[in-house]
Amino acid sequence: EPEVTQTPSHQVTQMGQEVILRCVPISNHLYFYWYRQILGQKVEFLVSFYNNEISEKSEIFDDQFSVERPDGSNFTLKIRSTKLEDSAMYFCASSAVNSPLHFGNGTRLTVT
Amino acid sequence: QKEVEQNSGPLSVPEGAIASLNCTYSDRGSQSFFWYRQYSGKSPELIMSIYSNGDKEDGRFTAQLNKASQYVSLLIRDSQPSDSATYLCAAASSGGSYIPTFGRGTSLIVHP
Numbered sequence: 001e002p003e004v005t006q007t008p009s010h011q012v013t014q015m016g017q018e019v020i021l022r023c024v025p026i027s028n029h030l031y032f033y034w035y036r037q038i039l040g041q042k043v044e045f046l047v048s049f050y051n052n053e054i055s056e057k058s059e060i061f062d063d064q065f066s067v068e069r070p071d072g073s074n075f076t077l078k079i080r081s082t083k084l085e086d087s088a089m090y091f092c093a094s095s096a097v098n099s100p101l102h103f104g105n106g107t108r109l110t111v112t
Numbered sequence: 113q114k115e116v117e118q119n120s121g122p123l124s125v126p127e128g129a130i131a132s133l134n135c136t137y138s139d140r141g142s143q144s145f146f147w148y149r150q151y152s153g154k155s156p157e158l159i160m161s162i163y164s165n166g167d168k169e170d171g172r173f174t175a176q177l178n179k180a181s182q183y184v185s186l187l188i189r190d191s192q193p194s195d196s197a198t199y200l201c202a203a204a205s206s207g208g209s210y211i212p213t214f215g216r217g218t219s220l221i222v223h224p
Contacts, residue, residue, distance in 0.1 A: 031210070043156060043200065043214040056211055091155055098210055100146050103155040 002026045004104035006092050012110045013082055021077045021107045023092030032075045033093040033101060034067065036060070043091065049075065082111045114139040116203050118215035125222055131188040133218050135201030138182070142203040145177055146212060147186045150198045156214075159199075160186070191222040 005024045013019050025032050034046040047057040047067055054067065066078045075094075079086055089108050093101040115138040125131045137145075144163050148156035162168045162175040162184070174187040184203070188195055198219050202212040 033211075035214075042216045045211055045213065048211055089155075095210075098144065100144075100158050100161045101212060102158065103148075106155045 004094055004102055006104035006107050010108045016081050019079050021090050023075045025094030029094035029096055031095045034077045035091045036088040038088045084111050087111045114213045116213050116215035118201050118218050122219040122221050125191050127224050129191050131191045133186040133199050135184045136182055137203040141205045144204045145184045146202040148200040193222050196222050
């Protein structure tokens with residue numbers, strides 16, 4: 001069964017550093033998403049992406065965040081200057097039109 | 113503000129019993145509803161989706177939707193210890209902004 005893959009599984013970075021989280025969505029899906037989950041809290045929407053542009057973003061997705069689909073298969077989330085409060089699990093997801101989201105295994109980001 | 117509310121639990125049931133998980137949502141425009149299972153430290157895994165009022169059965173799982181009451185539930189029959197996890201309810205509007213909003217999840221413990 002096709003799946004969403006994310007790399008790395010765990011990223012440790014120092015406060016103020018830039019990180020790039022990578023995702024390969026399911027190949028025939030057209031909609032891509034990033035969610036995050038701070039330990040013990042709910043899964044929160046960050047951004048959705050369709051047709052090579054952001055279709056919607058949440059209040060969390062401020063100027064320090066950006067997304068890109070650099071090569072037609074990868075989908076990346078960049079955090080320019082990480083803060084301690086960015087520590088969380090980051091989930092990439094993809095879906096077909098009006099269909100359930102399929103999540104990747106996540107990247108655990110630890111900012112020290 | 114779109115909200116999905118769930119009792120955080122834990123809900124503890126004996127092996128073989130029926131587990132009943134409930135969820136309410138605030139956005140009357142929500143048309144699609146999902147139940148995901150999340151094991152500790154893992155990503156959400158889709159169990160069921162439901163789009164119209166009534167019951168939908170899939171194996172040991174039954175999802176129930178009542179749009180008038182803005183209420184979604186998940187029944188797990190013949191509960192097994194391997195069902196012990198956090199169950200996330202999510203709601204999305206159809207068309208346009210199809211962004212699932214997640215509840216905090218209900219922790220289910222099935223004891224032998």
